[in-house]
Amino acid sequence: MSRVCAVSGKKAMSGNKRSHSLRATRRKWNVNLQKVTVMVDGKPQRVRMSARALKSLKAQG
Template sequence: MARKDGLTGKGALSGNSRSHAMNANKRKWNLNLQKVQVMDEAGKVMTLRVSARTLRTLKKQNRLAK
């Protein structure tokens, strides 16, 4: 399963880790994925893996299944 947000489709970021000598090593910033039950517009409940940022938005919109 890909490390992607189930709603927004956002994935991991990539870049370099730099030492004090400016040596570059490839690294990856993964998402903070959480399993959550979400209710769609029709009232259907589904389980998705969403990022913590998306989870905040869902809580604000009151779209989490109780």
């Protein structure tokens, strides 16, 4: 299963890790995915959702 949010479609970001000497090496920032059960068409379904999307969903009600 890929590390993609089922609601927002967020994926991992890539960039550089910077040491004290500012040497750049590639790194990756993963999405904070949580396994949650949500109602889809009146049926409970378990999906992987980012914490940000979950927070937004709870705020909307």
